[in-house]
Amino acid sequence: MPEGPRRPRRGATTIEEVARAAGVSRQTVSNALNAPHRVRPETLERVTAAIRELGYQPDQSARALRSGARRTIGYLAPVDDPLDPNPLMAGFLEALVDAAGEQGLRVLLFRPTPPASDPVAAIDELVAARQVDGLVLADVLSEDARIAHVAGLGLPFVSFGRTAPGQPQHWVDIANDQAMAGVVRHLAALGHRRIGYLGAAEELPWMAARRAGFLAEARRLGLSAVVAERPEVAAVRACLDGPDRPTAFAAGSDLLALDAYEAVRAEGLAVGPGGVAVTGFHDTPLCRHLHPALTSVRLPLRVIAAALVGRLLDQVRGAAVPAAGVELTAELVVRGSSG
Template identity: 35%
Template sequence: MASVAEHSGVSRQTVSNALNSPELLASGTLERVRRSIEELDYRPHRAARSLRTNSSRLIGFEVQLSAYGVFGPAPERFLHAVSESAMKAGYGILLFAESTGGNEETDRYAELSRERSVDAFILTNTYRGDRRLSLLRKRGIPFVAFGRSSARDPEDWVDVDGAHGTASAVDHLVGLGHRRIAFLGWPRGSGVGDDREQGWREAMRRHQLPVRGLRVSAGDDVDVAREAVGRLFPAGVTAVVAASDTLAFACYQAVRDSGLIPGRDVAVIGFDDSSAAGLLSPNLSSLHQPLREAGRACVQLLLARIEEPQRDPEHILLTPELIVRESAANRIVN
């Protein structure tokens, strides 16, 4: 910093202002300092800055592999957007592994916040009564959640409207002539799965179609899902909306087990629009999650929370897009 000050003919405090509070400087002075910074290739030393400001300029992110998550199989799109947005704001991302649950999970968050290893957290797969939320609130650590836990929880969150997505899938299938439309989902209690099921259920009722006996649960075990959904086809089911692309793949197998052809005899729509969706035969129709937009929105809310800790909670609900491919493109003949 002293070298930059000497090079540009200003004080060290002026250089500090140029880096941290540029609005305090006249435009000519600021431009002169920035030219010196560029010519000298000056970069603030993160560790030294952390000692002085008691700030790490890092955002913690737990990498989870749990089933029934908000990402589906494509977290890289979300993480790329988070990293890119954070970097533009002068922050880095600290990734840490998923714990086995219980006290170990909250202990890890407590340790990272106590040692100031991170300044804030982005949480995923939150749930009602999530102990991470109460811990971070108690310690005054800024955080934002990707995914809603409960309407009563006072936190910033960004989420994808799963109910809107599955409802749009039902609307599309009804438009093709389908009337017996099943839902292949996860065990109840998964916030993400329950949201997606609710959209299917409400759309079916809006179209005055039956739902009784048309909802099956299997988790993300392909073999279990294959067997569970296979029982529906003798009862005249002609279309299935699945809570994930993995479950949709299991449905493909069950359709073929029944001597039928996916996309011709039984329409299938997944959720996540994974990279495999366009590789399956037939190509899988699926609901595309705007994960890049979600990642940017999470960083936006988190930076606002760091800047203004007492601000009112803000919620951003994003809409998924139905990508229609061969598995749900053909009109059926009643």
């Protein structure tokens, strides 16, 4: 039985052979592997095709020995309950691992070792062990000790969330205020003139931005805005008590939207068209399983993760790093809860 064309044994092909097959220099192949943004798209496509056809597998260990790179990034995982995990951050981690893998990187998760709880000490331990090339931080607060500490160490880092003025602006985030403004415009276009906002009074930066965006857009459109400072079910029911009740609620998260569902129904009203419209934020999987399905703001987690990995790699490689952070647009996914 005749055999088809034999593919080289994985790892047997050299970088020089890839270069010959693609009609480029050895350095161009190296750039395609390590800094694809420096290679013209048509050339990158040709090199990628040659790598795939020849079964070329870069020797990561040899590369690490030559460069001193570990090909590993550390992710300081937020504290969470394994029996009730945060679905947003679980989705972000999935996107981060994929984005790192596309660049030949691993992601090392770490936390302070119990009973210790100081993330700064955990960072120092990881840095002393020389296990990572840089860090990814999330849930960044206005005065975040982790950012100041990592910046002082001179360690490459990026953050999902904005850093304070005067700190390195190595962040990627969504425009939370504009996303919530889009929710207000959506509800106003459906005819709602009195809209409630559900968001805890705590000043988490992203929640503060969503509230500010809600209030600014409601004011611009001449809407009547009601803010539930304590967005528990009882507080939402209080907002619904009386003739001037809101006809819609915009929640700062999908979980807060669940309180709105419960409160609306406890008042004998329906969620959705003909009743009280409800929107959420994050577009977690539960949105699709509610009845009616929840309108929510979807975060572009894969785009966020890719941008974070790209900015971190630029720092590791000593490339020019933009002085400003990256602000991305979120998408409003309309479902039955808002009509």
